Amino acid sequence: MPYPDEDFLLLSGIQHMAFCERQWALIHLEQVWAENVRTVEGKHLHHRADDPFKDESRTTLRIVRGMPVVSQQLGLRGVADVVEFHAGREHIKGENCRLENRSGWWRPVPVEYKRGRPKPDDRDAVQLCAQAIALEEMLQLHIPSGFLFYGKTKHRQTVALDNQLRQHTFELSRRMHRLAHEGITPKAQKGRHCSLCSLTEHCQPYWMLRHRPVKSYLERMCRVDGEGL
Structure with missing residues (x-):
């Protein structure tokens, strides 16, 4: 069931929830924030990725930076770091779409930028998955995979947006809404x-x-x- 507009939460918060639900509540319910080396490095990396004036167009690739996304199913809204649209000549139902002022058919692929190295858990993957779910709703298609780009390794990591990851993403979003509705900050673990x-x-x-x-x-x-x- 879609969430009402007034109940929408920040999509970026799903990574905080996956890392620690108390951290999510401190940031998103109590408005507490603090900088450290990691957060500063992350801001610099995202600043380069999210610049909306640096969109790129090539013959077979369209790169959109800082793209607003919203998901009624998750009740989340936010900004995707980068969405790549790969060109194709033929329409494949459920896989590609039209772009304004562009000929042909285009397949979207979300790319999330992160500082550091790949994590041992799925906190980055669920954020990417939430972005993909939002794009799927907006464009009426299915996105099977996306990429995580890490600042330390300078490499992309392919993420399969499978049913298990999607289910976890929905569970986290429901937990976020429950805590927000109840105004609860969980105890530390x-x-x-x-x-x-x-x-x-x-x-x-x-x-x-x-x-x-x-x-x-x-x-x-x-x-x-x-x-x-």
């Missing part, structure tokens, strides 16, 4: 990812995990006092 997060000082995961509720503290103290009477 300590892990190796905490050392990579720019919000560690705001999140205070180790302090929160060590902290005992006041009720538990008072109950424990009462038991101790009772035993000494």
